[in-house]
Amino acid sequence: MDDTQIAKRLDIVRTEHRDLDSAIAALVESGSTDQLQLARLKKRKLRLRDEISMLEDQLVPDIIA
Structure with missing residues (x-):
């Protein structure tokens, strides 16, 4: 994957x-009692955060101080 593809994916x-952040906030504000759905959304958000971190690491070269 080249830098352009990485940037697009990022x-x-x-x-x-x-979007997930907004969906989670809306569920919480609505007083939804669907804890399973809320947990799934939060887990997905954490996986996306990890993927964002990985993609950012691929774009930024390692600099040895």
């Missing part, structure tokens, strides 16, 4: 992460 994942 944009997609960041957007999905923000």
Whole structure:
């Protein structure tokens, strides 16, 4: 995967992460008692955060100080 593809994927994942954040907030505000759905959304958000971190690491070269 080249830098352009990584950057595009990073944009997609960041957007999905923000969307999940909004969905989680809406569920919490609505007083939803569906704890299983809430837990699944939070788990997905954490996986996306990990993927964002991995993609960012691929874009930024390692600099040895």
